[in-house]
Amino acid sequence: MNHGVDYSRLFRLDNKRAVVVGAGSGLGREAALALVAHGASVICVDRDVVAAEETATLCQRQLGAGGGEALVRAEVLDVTDAAAVAAAPQRFGHPDVLIHTPAMNVRKSILEYSSQEVDSVIDLNLKATFWVLRAFGDSMVQHQRGSIVVLSSIRSRVVEPGQGVYGATKAAVESLVRSAASEFSSHGVRVNAVAPGVVATPLTQQVRDDAEWNQRYISQSAIGRWAQPEELVGALVYLASDAASYVTGSVLTVDGGWTAVDGGTSQAASPKRE
Numbered sequence: 001m002n003h004g005v006d007y008s009r010l011f012r013l014d015n016k017r018a019v020v021v022g023a024g025s026g027l028g029r030e031a032a033l034a035l036v037a038h039g040a041s042v043i044c045v046d047r048d049v050v051a052a053e054e055t056a057t058l059c060q061r062q063l064g065a066g067g068g069e070a071l072v073r074a075e076v077l078d079v080t081d082a083a084a085v086a087a088a089p090q091r092f093g094h095p096d097v098l099i100h101t102p103a104m105n106v107r108k109s110i111l112e113y114s115s116q117e118v119d120s121v122i123d124l125n126l127k128a129t130f131w132v133l134r135a136f137g138d139s140m141v142q143h144q145r146g147s148i149v150v151l152s153s154i155r156s157r158v159v160e161p162g163q164g165v166y167g168a169t170k171a172a173v174e175s176l177v178r179s180a181a182s183e184f185s186s187h188g189v190r191v192n193a194v195a196p197g198v199v200a201t202p203l204t205q206q207v208r209d210d211a212e213w214n215q216r217y218i219s220q221s222a223i224g225r226w227a228q229p230e231e232l233v234g235a236l237v238y239l240a241s242d243a244a245s246y247v248t249g250s251v252l253t254v255d256g257g258w259t260a261v262d263g264g265t266s267q268a269a270s271p272k273r274e
């Protein structure tokens with residue numbers, strides 16, 4: 001019994017308006033491309049307007065090839081500016097879908113962190129996420145519909161030396177997502193997080209530039225390699241779409257098995273094929 005649901009359109013986002021914050025790079029850029037491909041109109045938002053415009057151009061090019069009714073544009077916004085974020089939902093036309101990606105990491109031991117570094121990581125990763133959840137949550141609650149997806153990380157649960165402040169902000173973001181879900185969901189607004197493992201984006205270039213660190217990350221997951229950014233978008237589209245109509249307050253892990261296994265899989269332990 002499917003109550004008239006057309007399963008072939010379960011993940012479609014036609015007639016939905018989406019805002020992707022952090023659309024200028026990495027997962028935000030791929031999210032914008034994927035949402036447009038599923039029929040959404042997308043506003044590509046970033047602090048870096050040139051990068052946001054590049055993403056919008058890539059989306060337009062994709063639309064040009066495949067046709068479709070979706071509209072795409074770029075907007076500048078610094079999410080650490082609480083007043084600007086509060087005004088954003090109206091400025092962006094009260095979207096149905098919000099994907100929020102911006103975060104930073106200063107990879108230093110707790111003993112080495114300066115107070116200015118603590119502030120900058122918390123300001124972007126936690127406080128700005130709060131401003132965004134509050135502003136867009138308010139708009140969506142008023143309109144009685146919406147889906148918010150925030151990027152967390154496996155670092156909310158598993159760490160290595162140097163992930164202290166970043167990991168703490170991601171654990172806090174997941175808690176914030178659960179609280180927002182508890183407050184918004186009965187008003188038709190779902191709130192979820194996606195927790196990637198390690199993805200080859202500019203955020204993690206420092207790790208890939210270090211041969212030993214890079215190899216350790218490769219062997220840490222069950223799959224035995226880095227994720228490419230496009231391998232994260234399925235989770236984002238799913239949570240944005242009506243396919244996830246009963247999913248709220250959840251954290252969807254996309255980590256190649258990193259948190260499932262204890263130290264990855266070595267060749268020696270793998271099944272032998274004769």
Ligand SMILES: NC(=O)c1ccc[n+]([C@@H]2O[C@H](COP(=O)([O-])OP(=O)(O)OC[C@H]3O[C@@H](n4cnc5c(N)ncnc54)[C@H](O)[C@@H]3O)[C@@H](O)[C@H]2O)c1
Pocket residue numbers: 021022023024025026027028045046047048051077078079080101102103104124151152153154195196197198199200201202203204
């Ligand atoms: N890349 C990974 O391996 C990885 C792993 C786990 C979690 N994540 C999470 O995924 C999210 C996206 O990561 P990414 O790799 O795509 O990062 P990225 O650095 O490639 O992109 C981040 C984007 O956010 C924008 N941004 C930064 N500060 C901003 C601000 N104040 N206002 C508006 N925009 C701002 C940047 O200009 C950039 O375009 C982050 O939350 C990150 O913690 C990434």
